[in-house]
Amino acid sequence: MATGALLVQLLACLGMAGCAGGPDAVPAAGVSPSADVTVDQAWHDAKVVAARGKGRMPAVGSGSSMQPVYGDDTLLVISPIAYDDLRPGMTVAYCNQRGVRVVHRLVVKLADGWRIVGINNDRVDDDVVTRKNLIGVVYATFNYDTDEAPEKSGQAPAPTAGVTGSAR
Numbered sequence: 001m002a003t004g005a006l007l008v009q010l011l012a013c014l015g016m017a018g019c020a021g022g023p024d025a026v027p028a029a030g031v032s033p034s035a036d037v038t039v040d041q042a043w044h045d046a047k048v049v050a051a052r053g054k055g056r057m058p059a060v061g062s063g064s065s066m067q068p069v070y071g072d073d074t075l076l077v078i079s080p081i082a083y084d085d086l087r088p089g090m091t092v093a094y095c096n097q098r099g100v101r102v103v104h105r106l107v108v109k110l111a112d113g114w115r116i117v118g119i120n121n122d123r124v125d126d127d128v129v130t131r132k133n134l135i136g137v138v139y140a141t142f143n144y145d146t147d148e149a150p151e152k153s154g155q156a157p158a159p160t161a162g163v164t165g166s167a168r
Contacts, residue, residue, distance in 0.1 A: 039075075042144035046075040049140050055080040056139060059093065059101070065118025066091075066103060073146045076103065079139035083131045086114060093135035096127045103138060 037045075046058040061074035069091075070076065078093045086092065086106055093103045094116070104125060107115040113128030127133070 037142075037144050039144045042075050042142040046077055046140070046142045050077045053079055053139070055136070057136075059103075061103065061141075063118075065121050066105075067120045069119060070103065070141060073143050075142040075144070076138050077140040077142075078103075078136040081134070081137040083134055086129070086134075086137075091138040092116070092129060093138065094127070094129045095133045095135060096125070101135060102127075 043058070050056040050058045056077055056079045059076045059078050061070045061076055062072055064071065076093075081090075081092070086109070088106050088108060090106045091103060092106060092114075093101055096102050102116075102125070104116040104118045106129065107117050107124055109115075110128070113130040115124045116127070116129050117124045
């Protein structure tokens with residue numbers, strides 16, 4: 001058998017193996033990723049990663065506006081970034097007009113700042129991200145077992161910076 005024909009047969013067999021969920025498997029709507037670790041382990045890991053970069057800080061995620069990517073079972077590491085280095089699609093933390101720290105995705109840069117949106121929201125935020133209210137970019141995320149959520153376990157880590165998914 002020619003080498004090319006053997007390669008085609010091998011590739012055809014591998015293509016049929018696929019993933020157990022198949023390419024059409026879709027996660028349940030509104031469900032953020034989870035992990036089989038405790039909130040204490042996730043918090044420890046987030047603090048370790050934050051300590052490895054100047055100005056990085058761990059933060060506790062909350063809200064539903066960034067689901068299914070981030071949710072109440074998510075810890076984030078926020079890293080400083082220069083305003084001029086921001087690009088559409090980046091997920092950043094900023095402080096809104098009410099003083100609430102929010103993590104949302106950049107949409108487009110306008111003269112007065114960046115329009116931003118929670119990926120689970122139907123419209124952009126009322127606020128814009130500016131040089132003054134930018135906190136940083138999401139550098140890493142850590143999910144934990146939702147049965148071990150801080151509010152349920154009584155072992156809530158003291159957040160360096162809380163973030164919410166609701167900017168309105």
